[in-house]
Amino acid sequence: MSEATTLDRPVQAHAAAPAKRSLVGLDRAGLRAALLEAGLAEREAKMRAQQLWHWIYWRGATDFGQMTNVGKALRSALADAFSLDRPTIVSEQISIDGTRKWLLRMPSKGPHDRGAEVECVYIPEADRGTLCVSSQVGCTLTCAFCHTGTQKLVRNLEASEIVAQMMIARDRLGEWPDAAQPEGVVAPTDGGRLVSNIVLMGMGEPLYNFDNVKTAVETMSDGEGLALSRRRITLSTAGVAPMIPRAGEEIGTMLAISLHAVRDDLRNTLVPLNRKYPIKDLLDACHAYPGLSNARRITFEYVMLKDVNDSLSDAKELVRLLKGIPAKINLIPFNPWPGTKYECSDWEQIERFSDIVFNAGYASPIRTPRGRDILAACGQLKSETEKLRARARLMLESGVGEAGVYAATAE
Numbered sequence: 319m320s321e322a323t324t325l326d327r328p329v330q331a332h333a334a335a336p337a338k339r340s341l342v343g344l345d346r347a348g349l350r351a352a353l354l355e356a357g358l359a360e361r362e363a364k365m366r367a368q369q370l371w372h373w374i375y376w377r378g379a380t381d382f383g384q385m386t387n388v389g390k391a392l393r394s395a396l397a398d399a400f401s402l403d404r405p406t407i408v409s410e411q412i413s414i415d416g417t418r419k420w421l422l423r424m425p426s427k428g429p430h431d432r433g434a435e436v437e438c439v440y441i442p443e444a445d446r447g448t449l450c451v452s453s454q455v456g457c458t459l460t461c462a463f464c465h466t467g468t469q470k471l472v473r474n475l476e477a478s479e480i481v482a483q484m485m486i487a488r489d490r491l492g493e494w495p496d497a498a499q500p501e502g503v504v505a506p507t508d509g510g511r512l513v514s515n516i517v518l519m520g521m522g523e524p525l526y527n528f529d530n531v532k533t534a535v536e537t538m539s540d541g542e543g544l545a546l547s548r549r550r551i552t553l554s555t556a557g558v559a560p561m562i563p564r565a566g567e568e569i570g571t572m573l574a575i576s577l578h579a580v581r582d583d584l585r586n587t588l589v590p591l592n593r594k595y596p597i598k599d600l601l602d603a604c605h606a607y608p609g610l611s612n613a614r615r616i617t618f619e620y621v622m623l624k625d626v627n628d629s630l631s632d633a634k635e636l637v638r639l640l641k642g643i644p645a646k647i648n649l650i651p652f653n654p655w656p657g658t659k660y661e662c663s664d665w666e667q668i669e670r671f672s673d674i675v676f677n678a679g680y681a682s683p684i685r686t687p688r689g690r691d692i693l694a695a696c697g698q699l700k701s702e703t704e705k706l707r708a709r710a711r712l713m714l715e716s717g718v719g720e721a722g723v724y725a726a727t728a729e
């Protein structure tokens with residue numbers, strides 16, 4: 319593949335009639351409730367929910383007709399009342415490095431809702447395939463270096479909308495028992511899964527959407543369905559300290575902290591949430607994260623900003639602060655976006671910084687930016703979409719139809 323590719327049309331046409339409610343993404347209780355609503359008796363609803371669970375989350379069914387162990391009459395009753403639709407894929411972009419980014423539109427919630435849009439990114443690596451999932455539409459945190467923070471929050475994603483991101487990735491990668499792998503998708507040679515890891519590092523602050531994230535993680539890790547171990551799911555937070563121990567107890571994923579600064583004055587400007595929960599509170603909460611051990615470490619993310627947080631004394635202070643916490647440190651080269659005042663640290667400086675952290679006994683990988691050509695890298699999500707919107711408005715004003723909007727993503 320020599321250049322990024324882009325779909326020029328949405329994968330599903332936008333239905334004109336009010337769409338039937340999709341069962342995709344619902345948790346077990348939600349499925350049972352839907353079946354009761356459709357008129358099934360309690361006992362039968364329970365049994366059918368179990369069957370549907372298998373078809374939806376184990377087999378990836380997209381049609382009730384596939385569900386051969388469900389009677390024909392019930393299959394057609396289900397098809398009348400519900401769908402197995404996924405969110406609409408507005409665009410799919412494939413980077414030259416194999417990273418894939420999907421812009422997804424959630425079903426409209428009413429006459430005034432165009433359908434919220436979020437982005438989701440798949441990053442294939444030699445030993446794993448990581449799906450970066452969004453938890454909110456936009457973000458309220460306004461971290462100074464993050465592009466998502468310049469866009470206003472629209473709303474929390476529902477649990478089903480978080481799960482649907484994984485469903486779509488597996489659809490597009492052909493990762494279901496009966497699916498064929500599409501061209502360009504390389505299955506891992508060790509027989510491992512294409513989506514082997516999930517990071518809640520897309521748009522939004524997952525701990526501000528606690529209940530839905532919790533339910534989504536339950537669904538994605540359920541052994542009779544999507545079956546992705548919680549140890550392969552990482553929740554990243556900008557530092558909502560009081561929720562961190564609870565997240566450990568109730569959600570039980572791996573934890574990542576967006577630290578980015580070692581002094582409160584600087585962190586107050588980079589991550590304004592720090593004014594509410596300063597570094598000490600945040601690290602105390604990390605100490606209290608259940609199940610920490612050398613095999614189960616907290617990841618600290620540290621974005622490398624030239625002449626802002628990248629001095630060698632910052633590196634030493636970082637090591638001092640993290641003493642006693644089983645940790646690894648991800649150094650993220652800053653991904654610039656239009657209008658930002660920050661620059662990425664020089665490569666040699668990142669290496670010197672990394673050496674100090676490494677010599678103190680911490681793994682300190684420098685994260686290679688992935689998918690920069692399709693604006694899929696950290697902190698770049700949604701920006702493209704916003705630009706497209708602006709361009710679409712111009713086009714509409716000049717009489718170019720809606721189709722032009724999607725074609726424009728190919729640039």
Ligand code: SAH
Pocket residue numbers: 461463464465518519520521522523524554555556557574575576619621650651652653654655696697698
């Ligand atoms: N709100 C959560 C989840 C988002 S994770 C959190 O803050 O952890 C997204 C990660 O990308 C965070 O570590 C964030 O700080 C980092 N990031 C944001 N903008 C970035 C940019 N322009 N370059 C590099 N990393 C960035």
